[in-house]
Amino acid sequence: MKLVLTIIIGIFSICQPSLYGQKISDDSLLKKARLEIYDNPDHTINIVKKLLEKENDINKTLSLYTLLSTAHIAKRDFDTSLQYILKAKELSQKTNDLKVQTSILISIAIQYQQMQLFSKSLETLNEADEYLKKLPEDSHERHTETARSYAIRGMIYKSQWNSEIALKKFQTSIQNFEKVEKKQSTYANMSVVYYNIGYCYLNLFQREKAEEAFNQSADYARKAKAKSLEAFALKGMAEVYKQKRENQKALDLLINAGNLSKNTGDIILNEGIYKEMADNYLAMGNSDQYQHYNKKHFEMRFKREQNELNSINHIINNHNKETLKKSQEIKSKYRTLTIACMGAGSIIIALLLYLILKIRKQNRKYQKEIQQLIRSS
Numbered sequence: 001m002k003l004v005l006t007i008i009i010g011i012f013s014i015c016q017p018s019l020y021g022q023k024i025s026d027d028s029l030l031k032k033a034r035l036e037i038y039d040n041p042d043h044t045i046n047i048v049k050k051l052l053e054k055e056n057d058i059n060k061t062l063s064l065y066t067l068l069s070t071a072h073i074a075k076r077d078f079d080t081s082l083q084y085i086l087k088a089k090e091l092s093q094k095t096n097d098l099k100v101q102t103s104i105l106i107s108i109a110i111q112y113q114q115m116q117l118f119s120k121s122l123e124t125l126n127e128a129d130e131y132l133k134k135l136p137e138d139s140h141e142r143h144t145e146t147a148r149s150y151a152i153r154g155m156i157y158k159s160q161w162n163s164e165i166a167l168k169k170f171q172t173s174i175q176n177f178e179k180v181e182k183k184q185s186t187y188a189n190m191s192v193v194y195y196n197i198g199y200c201y202l203n204l205f206q207r208e209k210a211e212e213a214f215n216q217s218a219d220y221a222r223k224a225k226a227k228s229l230e231a232f233a234l235k236g237m238a239e240v241y242k243q244k245r246e247n248q249k250a251l252d253l254l255i256n257a258g259n260l261s262k263n264t265g266d267i268i269l270n271e272g273i274y275k276e277m278a279d280n281y282l283a284m285g286n287s288d289q290y291q292h293y294n295k296k297h298f299e300m301r302f303k304r305e306q307n308e309l310n311s312i313n314h315i316i317n318n319h320n321k322e323t324l325k326k327s328q329e330i331k332s333k334y335r336t337l338t339i340a341c342m343g344a345g346s347i348i349i350a351l352l353l354y355l356i357l358k359i360r361k362q363n364r365k366y367q368k369e370i371q372q373l374i375r376s377s
Contacts, residue, residue, distance in 0.1 A: 042265075073111075092104045102132055106148050128149060173193050188220070191219075198217060277293040
């Protein structure tokens, strides 16, 4: 459950393409790719890969890489998602666009947060904050990225069972999202935040507030036309009814959630739905259905853990590469500093030798003059 509560933030990165303020070729295809990222991520991936093959503009390429990363997150293929977002980070070093650099860093922080690498996520968010400060104070980009940043921080606190602090972060996130243009990506993001607010209230045993938050999450998901996000919200509401021991109502919501998420292939969502269905059937004494859904739950859990393992291995490899690169940079700087010091030392020694020789020459001259004066006297 802990991972289920944290993982949904990955959908946030769908707002990336809108940050670059540029029209990308084949607009209708790209629009379709963005709209289907929730419910048919494979179609999104196919479209974006075709667009990527003929794209040369750096900012448009960054946008496409980010969209690919998000689509793979929707499939819970974290390893491939991470590779694309790291490609985007490497490419972003070639542009001076603060909006792009900030957005990429926050997307990477999302990736680390999903994998529960919280210190790495916070480190990346702190790096992004330096860019955020330089964006215009009332700009769309600053409000959007601030909202995403606070949402991730809220996720981290919620995962550590600091629900009160998490709620404050989520409220700041919502306040910033409310300041930006209302469109599908904004509605989707707000759905995600309210979903997590719902679980914070559940952790605090405030069921009425939790149900209200899940309802808001579902409403925003419908506005975003995002079936998978609506399915997550319904799963959250089902958990409220399970705690109330209204198991049949909970099952009705879970069945609806399962129908909504049929085409997504979302391992995390399916894992959560199957677990909740198993729990409710067990509470109702239906052992056959309990065993059926418990088995499906463990199958999804195994797939998810395999995906996470692959992603962690990739992160370790990437971390080793970054460490090696930094080590080489330090060695290069040390060699440069050593050469500079040796050069400066040589100049100083040469200057001292010159002064010593000059003084000796003058001393010999003075000695001769003194001896002549003595003789003449």
